[in-house]
Amino acid sequence: xxxxxxSEKEDEIVVLCEGDIDIDAGDMIEEDIQPAVSLRDxxxxxxxxxxxxxxxxxxxxxxxxSDLQEAGKTVRIEKVRPEVMEVFELLQIDEILGKQVxx
Amino acid sequence: MSILIVDDSKLNISYLQGILERAGxxxxxxADSALAALQILxxxxxxxxxxxxxxxxxxxxxxxxxxxxxxxxxxxKEHDVYSDLPIIFLTGNRTMFREAFNAGGMDFIExxxxxxxxxxxxxxxxxxxxxxxxxxxxxxKMGRELQLAKHLQNSxxxxxxxxxxxxIHGKYIQSxxxxxxxxxxxxxxxNRYAVLLLDVSGHGLSAALISMSIRSLLDGLVGRLIEPQxxxxxxxxxxxxxxxxxKQTVYFTAIYxxxxxxxxxxxxFNAGHPPALALSEAGEIRQLGGTTIPIGIKKExxxxxxxxxxxxxxxxxxxxxxxxxxxxxxxxxxxxxxGSYSQELRHLPNxxxxxxxxRLAIHKTDDVCVISIDLxx
Numbered sequence: 001x002x003x004x005x006x007s008e009k010e011d012e013i014v015v016l017c018e019g020d021i022d023i024d025a026g027d028m029i030e031e032d033i034q035p036a037v038s039l040r041d042x043x044x045x046x047x048x049x050x051x052x053x054x055x056x057x058x059x060x061x062x063x064x065x066s067d068l069q070e071a072g073k074t075v076r077i078e079k080v081r082p083e084v085m086e087v088f089e090l091l092q093i094d095e096i097l098g099k100q101v102x103x
Numbered sequence: 104m105s106i107l108i109v110d111d112s113k114l115n116i117s118y119l120q121g122i123l124e125r126a127g128x129x130x131x132x133x134a135d136s137a138l139a140a141l142q143i144l145x146x147x148x149x150x151x152x153x154x155x156x157x158x159x160x161x162x163x164x165x166x167x168x169x170x171x172x173x174x175x176x177x178x179x180k181e182h183d184v185y186s187d188l189p190i191i192f193l194t195g196n197r198t199m200f201r202e203a204f205n206a207g208g209m210d211f212i213e214x215x216x217x218x219x220x221x222x223x224x225x226x227x228x229x230x231x232x233x234x235x236x237x238x239x240x241x242x243x244k245m246g247r248e249l250q251l252a253k254h255l256q257n258s259x260x261x262x263x264x265x266x267x268x269x270x271i272h273g274k275y276i277q278s279x280x281x282x283x284x285x286x287x288x289x290x291x292x293x294n295r296y297a298v299l300l301l302d303v304s305g306h307g308l309s310a311a312l313i314s315m316s317i318r319s320l321l322d323g324l325v326g327r328l329i330e331p332q333x334x335x336x337x338x339x340x341x342x343x344x345x346x347x348x349x350k351q352t353v354y355f356t357a358i359y360x361x362x363x364x365x366x367x368x369x370x371x372f373n374a375g376h377p378p379a380l381a382l383s384e385a386g387e388i389r390q391l392g393g394t395t396i397p398i399g400i401k402k403e404x405x406x407x408x409x410x411x412x413x414x415x416x417x418x419x420x421x422x423x424x425x426x427x428x429x430x431x432x433x434x435x436x437x438x439x440x441x442g443s444y445s446q447e448l449r450h451l452p453n454x455x456x457x458x459x460x461x462r463l464a465i466h467k468t469d470d471v472c473v474i475s476i477d478l479x480x
Contacts, residue, residue, distance in 0.1 A: 023305060055304035055424075059352035062400060086434045091356065091375040092396045 004033060012042035018049035021057030029060050034067065041073055048079035053087055065097050077101055104229050105130035105157055109140040109172070110164040110193060115214070119162060119221070126222050132158070137167060137175035144179060151182035159232045160225065161190045162212070165199055173199065173206045180207035187235045189228040252281045256311060259318050261288045263454065268364050269296060270453040270477035274461040275470070282470040283310025283355065284423045287321050291329045294364040299325065300474055301357040302376065302423040313353055316345060331359050331372045332406035335395065342399035354399035358391065358421055362476065369419075370410040374398050377424050377434065380442050382449045384415040388442045391419075418453070419476040420445050420460065425469035453477035
C-alpha cells in the first residue's frame with residue numbers, strides 16, 4: 001500500500017511518500033504525483049516512510065526522476081532508510097540519476 | 104439455460120413449470136423429492152461427479168417428506184462443482200429463512216407471490232450464473248495458457264554441462280506466474296564458456312515477454328561478441344532499441360561470466376545484480392559485486408569488466424534476488440548468510456549443490472534462478 005502527501009514550501013515541493021513502492025504504486029506516481037510536482041522547479045521526495053522498493057518500484061522512481069530532470073527540474077531523494085538504500089546501491093541508482101539526487 | 108424444480112407437490116411443480124414455460128424457458132427438469140434431485144445432479148454417497156450436471160438454477164421447496172430442502176441445499180453446496188449453482192427456495196413460511204440462507208440458498212420465493220416476482224428472481228439468478236460461467240471459463244483458459252507459457256519459458260533454458268573440468272547446472276523455480284528470470288550458457292571457444300543470468304524488472308507476463316525477446320538475441324549476440332564488455336554494451340543497445348516506444352522503464356539486472364579453462368581467468372560484468380559468490384576450496388568467499396548499472400536504462404553503459412584467476416577448485420554460485428529478498432531485511436546480510444551456508448555445502452556434487460541451494464526458495468512467491476559453475480582442478 002502506497003500513499004503520499006504534498007507539502008508546499010517557499011522554494012520547493014516535498015512529496016512525503018509512505019508505504020511500499022511496487023507495481024501498485026504506478027498509477028499514483030504517474031498520474032497524480034508527476035503532474036502535481038511538474039509545475040515546481042525543486043522537488044524533494046521524502047522516503048522516510050518507505051520501507052520496501054521492488055524492481056518495478058525502482059523503474060517507477062527512475063522514470064519519474066529522469067523525466068523531471070529532463071524538464072530542467074532539480075530533484076532530491078531524502079531520508080532513505082538503510083534497507084532501501086541497499087537496493088539503491090545494488091542497482092547503482094546514484095550512477096543512473098546523478099549523485100546530487102542524494103545530497 | 105436449464106432449471107430444475109424440486110417440490111413434493113405435483114400441483115406446485117406444474118404451476119411453476121407453466122409460468123416458466125410461458126415466459127420462454129424451455130429446458131425444465133423436475134424432481135418430486137430431494138433424493139430425486141440429488142440423483143439428477145449425479146450426487147451419490149456424498150460424492151459429486153467431476154463435471155457438473157447441466158443445470159443452471161434450482162427452485163427448491165423447503166418442506167418435503169424425507170430429506171428437506173435445507174438439508175438438500177447443504178448437501179449440494181458441499182461440492183465444489185456446484186458451488187456456483189444458484190438455489191432459490193420455495194416457501195410458504197418465513198420462519199425458516201435464516202437456516203435456508205445459512206445452507207447456501209441465494210434467494211427465496213414465497214408461495215403465492217405474483218408471477219412477475221417469480222420471473223424477476225429467476226431471471227436475475229440465471230443472469231448471475233451466466234456471468235459466473237463466462238468468468239470461470241475465461242479463468243480456466245487463462246490457466247491453460249499460463250501453463251503453456253511456463254512450459255515454453257522452461258524449454259529455452261540451457262541444459263546442464265558436465266565435463267571433466269567444468270560442470271554447469273541451473274535450476275529455475277517458477278512461482279504461480281511466469282516471470283522474467285532467465286539463464287543461458289554456451290561454449291564459446293575451445294576452452295571458453297559464457298554464462299549469463301538475468302532478471303527483468305517487474306513480475307508476471309510483461310517481464311516474461313521481455314525476457315523471452317532477449318533470449319532470442321542471445322545465441323547470436325553471445326556467440327559473436329563473447330567478451331563481457333561487448334556483450335554488455337550490445338545488450339544495452341538492443342534493449343533500448345527494442346523497447347524505445349514503451350513509456351515504462353524496461354530494464355534488467357544481469358551477471359555475465361566468461362570462463363577460460365586454459366588460462367583459468369574469469370572475467371565478468373555485473374549490471375545491478377546481487378553479487379555472485381565464488382567459493383574456493385580453501386574456504387574463501389569472493390563476492391562478484393556490481394560493476395555497472397542495470398541494462399536498458401541509459402544510452403551509455405560502462406562495462407567495467409572485472410577479472411580474477413582461480414588457483415584452486417571453485418564453485419561459482421549465481422542466483423536471482425528472489426532467493427535472498429525479504430521486505431525490510433538487509434540484502435547485505437542475506438548475501439553474507441547465503442555465502443556461509445553455501446560454503447558449507449560446497450563439497451556436494453554440483454547438481455545436488457544447486458538442488459540444496461534452491462530449497463531456500465521453497466516458500467518464496469517470487470521466481471528464483473540458481474546456477475552453479477563447478478570448476479575442478
